[in-house]
Structures are given as structure tokens and as C-alpha cells.
Amino acid sequence: MVSSNAISAASEDIISIHEVDIITPSQKLLASKLSCNVVQGKSLFLTGPNGSGKSCIFRVLRDLWPIFSGRVIKPSEGMFHVPQRPYTSLGTLRDQIIYPRSREEAEMKVLSLHQTGKMFCH
Helix, strand or coil, X not given: CCCHHHEEEECCCEEEEEEEEXXXXXXXXXXXXXXXXXXXCCCCCCCCCCCCCCCHHHHHHCCCCCCXXXXXXXXXXXXXXXXXXXXXXXXXXHHHHHCCXXXXXXXXXXXXXXXXXXXXXX
């Protein structure tokens, strides 16, 4: 898996995907060396048969799937999409909530937030 710096925030409102391999959780390669740029206010039209992986690009953009090669640059905030169907991973409700982190990673994140005083309640 590529390190976390493979996904970074853009200084301007652009989504840039550079030579990204999109691989399913079952290790099926859906796209090889995918590259494209989308500037704010512009559109990108994706076509392909059912099951070809069009929605998977959004899973990568929303950090639901890791990238194994290439680089993704996206706005640090204000990006939102509604999937065709709700996306859930295998596992318990807890696993769904912390996805894509493992239980150990989620516990470390909570401890880190608690130690820095960044926990909040509503």
C-alpha cells in the first residue's frame, strides 16, 4: 500500500489522479495507471458497463479504498458525493464505523485525540 502522502490536499480546487491503480479489496485490478484532472466547476463523464469500476474511483477519492500506486490530490474540504448504493465493508457495526481503519488504528486515533484534548461531545 502507498503511504498516506499519496493522497494530499490541493492548494486550489482541483481533483487530480495521477497513474493510480484501482484495486478492489479482493485484489482485482479495475484500472491501471488512471490519470485525470477535474477543476472546480467542470465535469467528468465516466462511461462503461455495469461492474467495470466507475463508482470505485469515488471510493478511492473518499478514502474508502487505499491506493497502491500513483498519487491523488483533492480539495481539503467541500467535496461530497452520493453513491448509487450505500457502501459497506464486511464486518461488525464497529468495523463499519471505523472503516477503513483497523480496530488497532482506530483505538490509537482515539487515544491521540484524547491526549491532545480534541475530543468533543454533542
